[in-house]
Amino acid sequence: MKHLRTICLVLCLAILGYGCADHSSHAIAVYMLLDTSGTYKAELERAHAIINYLLGTLKPGDSLVVSRIDSGSFSEKDIICKMTFDGRPSVTNQQKRAFREEVDNFVATVQGSPYTDITGGIVQAVDFLNETGAGQKRILVFSDLEEDLPAGAVRDFPLEMDGCQVVALNVTKLRSDNVDPREYFKRVETWQQRVVSGGGGWRVINDLDNLDGLLAP
């Protein structure tokens, strides 16, 4: 009887401990897509600054992936660097240094791609972010949002983006936008519609000097 009581007490404490523990993840997972098409390659230095900002902001336990948008972006091969930071701050700092080096190498050696498969990159990003199980999922699209698909690529399907927040960064105006600005607005609106209808959130940040709200929920 005495043992039974002890076992009951231990079980109750275990249940209590399990109940108190927070099983919802507080981690943030960020998937950054870099447009490396010919027209946008020159903007990569800015993307570099954003990645540095992310490295300085993300905390232990968070995840960061940097991937390129090229002719066929729905592929793991396009991932430049991915890392889930360790829980220990000292290890996290070492990981961040390594991450930065890899990104530096990529920016120095990147080749421009003939096509721009943004949809493929986003689908890949959603897939990856869902696998991380992070509490907050962010997709940063560093692109002019002008999709240019190779022949035969099928990308006109609805996106499944539940819980993903998409932030379009540095959406530059193309030369044709200057002729007819409505094209720019239409481009942005089309992407917003695709993302929102897929259950995701949408934001545009063009002022890269003010990135404080980049990871805001």
Place this chain on the structure above:
Amino acid sequence: MFQALDIFSNGALSMAFWLAVLMVMLYFARRPAHKAILSASLVIRNGLRLTARSLLLAERSLVSRNREVLLSSGADTAEKELEREFHRVDAVVRRDVAAFPSLQRKLADQIGRLDEDYRESSELPPPPPGWVHAVEAVAKLSGKSDAPVASILEEIHKSTNEQYRNTMDDYRKAVAKRHALLDRMAPYWRSLATALEDMGKRITSLQERSIIIDRDMDRYEEIRKGTSKAERVLTSSALTQFFISALVLAIAIGGAVINFNLIALPMSEMVGGNSYIGDFKTSDVAALVIILVEVAMGLYLMESLRITRLFPVIGQMDDKMRGRMVWVTFSILLILAGIESSLAFMRDRIAADMQALRQVLANVEATGAAKSKIPTIGQMVMGFILPFALTFVAIPLETFVHASRTVLGATVALLLRWSAFMLRLLGNVAQFMGEFLVNVYDLFIFLPLWAETKLRGESEPDAPVQQRRTLRPEKVAQSPATAEEPTGTGLNDRLVEPEFAEQEDEAMVSREVLS
């Protein structure tokens, strides 16, 4: 719907018609309506008054209990103070009176030596020889011209002079000896004076202690008697203690927050920075737990040293066990202080690493972090000292706990009194609202009432405004309208409280004003 009411196809006319109908209907329903309104208002009033009364009873009970607790606590404190004073007196008596026999011996010895020296110094110098007078007589002889006589006299003169010198030498020696003896007495006198002065001081200290004990005894007597003066003094003292201890606790909380910030970051190195308990990081919770454990150990240490008396179990332990507990708690505190110091060192390293990384990420030239080790050492020292500083939280905490009982009790009593007052006020408002509604009712049907008055040939309307006092049975009986009613007015009789209710109201108001 409104179209259905417009029976004359004329809005104003229809409205006047329906108003008249309504007036007549209200006139016929006047008495039951009056009773209903008054009953409702009285039910509300009495309900509120009953609630107020029960609140007042609760307040009185609470005040009485507060008083008991306050006096008991005050008596306990006074007993402890008296006990402490007696201990001090005991210590003084043990120390001084125990030394009294040796002091007495010392004094007797010194007095004996003084006496001896005095006696020695009182010895007279040798007197001049007795034949001096004979010499004087010879000197007066007139035979100086006679040679043999002159020669004899000369011899006598010489020997006399020699004798005189010898005598004077002896005298001077004797006087010098006396002076030397008197000189030797001086330190004894001084020592005697010092010993007596010391004794006097000790006696004065005892007298002062006795005055303090007398005062404490008087206070204790007053507390035991439960006088209002003692109660006032104790309440005031409790309030002062409450605010002072709250201030000190706030300072201690500030120290704990600093301590927390010192160890929260390095704790993430130990337990991981990505796990959470609820909405809080596990590392933060762990840091908080360490600080709370330190505070708890500090409490136990203070209890074991009998500085505080929050846990009777510890206080009742035998001295040996308490001594062990002191060492155990102190050891744990020491270990925790060491851990904190290490964590503070680790924090400094992590912060420096983070700073370097940020500089690299921002493409900023490394500024060459300060080479000085002072901040690191400062953090480590702070990490080591803060746990011990937090130990002393036990003292203001105990005072706060004891004082808050009195303050909380007084606050709750005040709230209860105010609630009772407000409920009584609302009850009276409800009653007068009922009377007001009755008057408004009569005002609306003034036309039928006027007609009734005319038909009856009376100067007053049939249904006078029912004032509060007319609700009492004897007054109701005087009213012509209600006189016709059966004894059904008993509802009002039952609902209305007797005269003491008003007296109670007045007493309540005066109490509120006084408080």
